Amino acid sequence: EEHGADTLEKLSGFVPNLYFKKTTSGDLLVSRGISTIDTSLFGPMGLYVDDIAYPVSYMMNKNLFDAERVEVLRGPQGTLYGRNSESGVINIITEKPDNNLKAKIFVEKGNYCSDSGGFFVKGPLLDSRLFAGISGFISSSDGYIENEITENKKAADETERFVSAKIRWAPGDFTDIVFAADVSDKDFGVSRLRFENGPDFSDRFKVRSSEADDSNEKNHGESLKLKTQVNGMEFVSVTGHRNFEKDFIHDFDRTFKKL
Numbered sequence: 001e002e003h004g005a006d007t008l009e010k011l012s013g014f015v016p017n018l019y020f021k022k023t024t025s026g027d028l029l030v031s032r033g034i035s036t037i038d039t040s041l042f043g044p045m046g047l048y049v050d051d052i053a054y055p056v057s058y059m060m061n062k063n064l065f066d067a068e069r070v071e072v073l074r075g076p077q078g079t080l081y082g083r084n085s086e087s088g089v090i091n092i093i094t095e096k097p098d099n100n101l102k103a104k105i106f107v108e109k110g111n112y113c114s115d116s117g118g119f120f121v122k123g124p125l126l127d128s129r130l131f132a133g134i135s136g137f138i139s140s141s142d143g144y145i146e147n148e149i150t151e152n153k154k155a156a157d158e159t160e161r162f163v164s165a166k167i168r169w170a171p172g173d174f175t176d177i178v179f180a181a182d183v184s185d186k187d188f189g190v191s192r193l194r195f196e197n198g199p200d201f202s203d204r205f206k207v208r209s210s211e212a213d214d215s216n217e218k219n220h221g222e223s224l225k226l227k228t229q230v231n232g233m234e235f236v237s238v239t240g241h242r243n244f245e246k247d248f249i250h251d252f253d254r255t256f257k258k259l
Contacts, residue, residue, distance in 0.1 A: 005064065006063060006064055006065060007061055007062065007063055007064060008020060008029065008047075008060060008061055008062050008064065008070075008090070009022060009027070009061050011064065011070060012029070015072050017031060017032055017074065018030070018031050018072060019031075020060075020061070021035065021038075022061070023038040026038065026039065026040070026041070026057035026058050026060075027057055027058065027060040027061045028040075028043045028045070028057050028060060029043065029045040029047065029060050029090060030043075030045065030087070031045050031072075031074055031087040031088040032074060032075070032087050032088070034086065034087035040057065041056050041057055041058075042055060042056065042057065042084050043057055043060075043084065044084065044085070044086040044087040045084075045085070045087050045088055045089070045090065046077065046081050046084050046085035046088070046089040046090070047059065047060055047062070047089070047090050047092075048081070048089060048090070048091050048092070049062065049091075049092045049094070050092070050093060050094055050178075050180065050223065050225070051091075051223075051225065051238045051240075052221065052223050052238070052240040052242065053240075053242075054242070055084060056244060058217060058244070058246055059219065059244065062092060063137060063160070063162060064092065065118050065120075065135065065137045065162070066094055066095065066118075066120050066135045066137075066164070067092050067093065067094055067095075068093050068094055068095040069093050070090065070091070070092050070093070071090070071091040071093070072088065072090055073088050073089045073090070073091070074087075074088045075087070075088055076088075077089040094164075094166075094180075095122070095133075096131070096133075096166065096168055096178060097122035097123060097124070097131035097132055097133035097166055097168050098122075098123075098124070098131055098168075099123075099124050099127065099128060099131070100123065101122075101123035101124070102120070102121070102122050102123060103119075103120065103121045103122075104118075104119065104120050105117075105118070105119040106118055106119075110141075111144075112141055112142045112143060112144050113140075113141065113142040114139075114140070114141035114142070115139065115140055115141075116137070116138065116139035116140070117137070117138055117139075118135070118136060118137035118138070119135065119136055120133065120134065120135035120136075121133065121134055121135075122134070122135075122166075128170065129169070129170055129171070130167075130168070130169055130170075131166075131167070131168040131169075131170075132165070132166065132167050132168070133165065133166045133168075134163070134164070134165045134166075135163070135164050135165075136161075136162065136163045136164075137160070137161070137162040137163075138159075138160065138161050138162070139158070139159070139160050140157070140158065140159040140160075141157060141158050141159075142154045142157050143155065143156030143157045143158065143189060144156065144205055145189075145191055145192060145205050145206070145207060146205065146206050146207070147191055147206075147207050147208070147209055147213070148202060148206050148207070148208050149208050149209060149210055149256045150209070150210070150212075152189075152191075154189060155189050155191035155207055155209075155213065156188070156189045156190070156191055156192055157188060157189045158186075158187075158188040158189075159185075159186070159187045159188065160184070160185070160186045160187075160188075161184060161185045161186075162182065162183075162184040162185075163182065163183055163184075164180065164181065164182035164183075165180070165181055165182070166178060166179070166180045167179045167180075174228055174229040174230075175226075175227070175228040175229075176226075176227045176228070177224070177225070177226050177227075178223075178224070178225045179222070179223070179224050180222070180223050180225075181220075181221070181222045181223075182220065182221055183219070183220040184217075184218075184219045184220070185216075185217070185218055185219075186215075186216065186217040186219075187214075187215070187216045187217075188214075188215055189213055189214055189215075190213050190214065190215050190248075190250055191207045191209055191213040192207070193207065193254050194206070194207045194208070194254065195208075195254060200254060200255050200256065207254070208254065208256045209251040209254060209256055210251060210256045211249060211250065211251035212249055213249065213250050213251060214247075214248075214249055215246070215247070215248045215249075215250075216246070216247045216248075217244070217245070217246050218244070218245045218246075219242070219243070219244050219245075220242070220243055221240065221241060221242035221243065222240070222241050223238065223239065223240040223241070224238075224239045224240075225237070225238050225239075226238075
């Protein structure tokens with residue numbers, strides 16, 4: 001909050017030896033200089049949110065609203081996390097509801113009609129036994145790029161919506177069960193590529209494309225985490241499901257035909 005690092009992309013600027021590579025074809029977290037081609041769906045840096053894997057590159061730029069902490073583990077982590085963790089792993093841990101009633105709401109406004117807001121409410125339903133929490137986030141921006149062919153002044157606009165909920169049950173002093181669900185939607189223009197010279201040249205912050213250049217991502221998931229202690233040993237079971245859909249249209253050659 002102090003640094004305004006509300007996404008993994010912004011957070012990477014404060015973590016040594018961590019870089020966020022943002023491209024039209026997908027995002028990628030890079031640690032120790034180990035990367036892959038831009039169009040790869042998977043990278044060598046793993047991402048986990050509450051022990052649930054987010055393996056596809058398009059999922060990498062997570063919003064950190066309602067995050068309790070972020071752990072950056074450098075170096076190969078295959079022993080514990082398996083494949084796609086050759087250069088390291090990032091763990092995002094969100095706060096679990098407990099006996100303390102907490103609530104927050106915020107609204108922000110910026111240049112290029114950029115607005116964002118969010119809220120969370122969490123607390124006990126049954127003292128020391130049953131807890132619940134819900135959070136939501138929305139942001140939008142017109143962007144700063146204009147398409148000279150379609151005359152679209154919002155060629156790099158972005159809109160993101162996110163809602164999550166948790167139910168936590170503690171049936172005994174040594175058992176903790178958490179069910180979580182979330183759904184998100186991202187819709188954004190991807191007209192950022194331009195020619196610096198040649199017949200299709202355009203000035204900075206202006207592009208030339210005959211296509212709509214649009215991307216939409218829909219993502220939802222559910223997880224169940226059980227933690228219990230027996231005879232001084234701790235057992236943890238994590239079960240998760242995640243569905244990710246992406247629609248993408250882009251004029252890759254950046255040439256155009258006057259409409």
